[in-house]
Amino acid sequence: xxxMIHRNLRHTPPTAVxxxxxxxxxxxxxxxxxxSGGAAVSSLGHGHPDVLAAMGAQMKTTAYAHSGFFTxxxxxxxxxxxxxxxxxxxxxxxxxxxxxxxxxxxxxMARQYFVENGEHxxxxxxxxxQSYHGNTLGALALGGNEARRRQFEPLLMDVARVSPCHxxxxxxxxxxxxxxxxxxxAELEQAILDVGPHSIIGFCAEPVVGATLGAVPPTPGYFKxxxxxxxxxxxxxxxxxxxxxxxxxxxxxxxxxxxxxxxxVALGKGLAAGYQPIGAVLARDHVVERLRGGSxxxxxxxxYNAHPVAAAAALAVQKIIKRDCLxxxxxxxxxxxRRMLRDAFGTHPHVGDIRGRGLLVGLELVQDxxxxxxxxxxxxxxxxxxxxxxxCGLMVYPMGGTADGRRGDHILLAPPFIATEADLAQIVSxxxxxxxxxxxxxxxx
Numbered sequence: 001x002x003x004m005i006h007r008n009l010r011h012t013p014p015t016a017v018x019x020x021x022x023x024x025x026x027x028x029x030x031x032x033x034x035x036s037g038g039a040a041v042s043s044l045g046h047g048h049p050d051v052l053a054a055m056g057a058q059m060k061t062t063a064y065a066h067s068g069f070f071t072x073x074x075x076x077x078x079x080x081x082x083x084x085x086x087x088x089x090x091x092x093x094x095x096x097x098x099x100x101x102x103x104x105x106x107x108x109m110a111r112q113y114f115v116e117n118g119e120h121x122x123x124x125x126x127x128x129x130q131s132y133h134g135n136t137l138g139a140l141a142l143g144g145n146e147a148r149r150r151q152f153e154p155l156l157m158d159v160a161r162v163s164p165c166h167x168x169x170x171x172x173x174x175x176x177x178x179x180x181x182x183x184x185x186a187e188l189e190q191a192i193l194d195v196g197p198h199s200i201i202g203f204c205a206e207p208v209v210g211a212t213l214g215a216v217p218p219t220p221g222y223f224k225x226x227x228x229x230x231x232x233x234x235x236x237x238x239x240x241x242x243x244x245x246x247x248x249x250x251x252x253x254x255x256x257x258x259x260x261x262x263x264x265v266a267l268g269k270g271l272a273a274g275y276q277p278i279g280a281v282l283a284r285d286h287v288v289e290r291l292r293g294g295s296x297x298x299x300x301x302x303x304y305n306a307h308p309v310a311a312a313a314a315l316a317v318q319k320i321i322k323r324d325c326l327x328x329x330x331x332x333x334x335x336x337x338r339r340m341l342r343d344a345f346g347t348h349p350h351v352g353d354i355r356g357r358g359l360l361v362g363l364e365l366v367q368d369x370x371x372x373x374x375x376x377x378x379x380x381x382x383x384x385x386x387x388x389x390x391x392c393g394l395m396v397y398p399m400g401g402t403a404d405g406r407r408g409d410h411i412l413l414a415p416p417f418i419a420t421e422a423d424l425a426q427i428v429s430x431x432x433x434x435x436x437x438x439x440x441x442x443x444x445x
Contacts, residue, residue: 022045064308085253117294167219181221243414265281266280338361
């Protein structure tokens with residue numbers, strides 16, 4: 001019996017023995033087409049020689065140096081590249097080991113920003129229902145994923161909550177998109193007033209909601225309205241781009257497409273495309289200058305901050321994305337994938353919505369297309385889809401609770417940016433088979 005504590009304590013997953021390009025292979029010789037990049041991580045696919053070479057070269061010089069004693073050229077170069085490519089004055093980079101750690105660090109930096117100004121009463125964050133920001137306690141508290149939060153609720157800080165920007169599920173029939181957006185912004189402003197602006201640290205949201213809702217983009221003007229409200233009431237805007245950032249939606253930073261600059265941005269997943277664990281927080285100049293002019297320190301830290309080999313992997317990934325024009329590829333291939341999905345599932349009785357940006361694409365599954373009624377959650381359709389997809393040699397990222405935290409199922413697709421049209425056609429074909437099998441499996445004989 002395995003001594004590993006696996007995610008499912010009653011099941012040991014297949015053993016991956018090699019990965020190459022768009023594929024992984026297990027110890028039994030089964031090969032899987034990676035249509036989800038693991039968890040929207042493997043943007044360059046597996047085994048890219050340039051990334052492996054960069055990591056090897058770094059290991060030969062400095063494999064580890066604690067950031068309390070040293071910086072390294074590779075970490076400095078990565079920070080410079082991320083800041084240069086970021087919108088506005090997001091010129092300051094704090095390197096961590098992953099997405100949850102990035103969000104946790106952003107929360108602490110935001111709190112310290114106000115403490116340095118003597119505003120100790122600021123302690124509340126506002127976030128959205130049906131969101132996900134990570135699994136550490138601060139990030140989990142911020143998120144609105146009820147299934148992940150439930151048993152840990154007594155340990156979590158209080159967070160004010162507003163509605164998600166989820167047009168398919170929540171915009172009433174006949175309501176104009178602009179009116180729906182205005183209503184969401186009015187709700188956010190009322191939440192700010194109810195809590196009291198001087199008690200609030202900031203508002204946090206995913207520019208494109210990933211795992212919890214399944215690739216839900218904002219409505220036009222939503223984030224411009226958010227930015228205006230944050231400025232009006234003197235609170236910070238934190239963009240969680242752990243899943244949707246680093247080119248996944250067709251621009252390096254997903255929020256670029258909404259024409260605003262957050263005060264803090266959290267990165268992870270695609271930053272190093274899975275070749276090493278790494279995340280980052282980007283901060284605007286005014287945030288860091290207040291800390292620098294006050295205590296002079298960021299009262300925070302982790303053992304593996306700015307890990308040199310992880311930085312080398314991330315830097316190589318960023319160079320490859322730019323060199324090989326993969327942002328454009330993510331946009332073009334994403335358009336193609338959504339077209340293929342519409343052709344295959346556009347009239348499917350149990351596919352209610354096909355949505356996303358770039359190569360972050362979601363399909364929401366419903367029992368009834370007309371009413372958008374979800375399947376009974378006890379059927380666990382999302383789990384059946386994952387199991388059947390694996391049997392079809394396909395990796396997808398399905399989740400439950402899409403509609404309200406308990407009911408609803410979706411399938412998230414996030415293939416590597418290197419996917420060809422032939423790869424996308426294979427993804428759609430295998431997904432069609434897997435969904436058919438999953439629906440058959442949950443129905444009584």
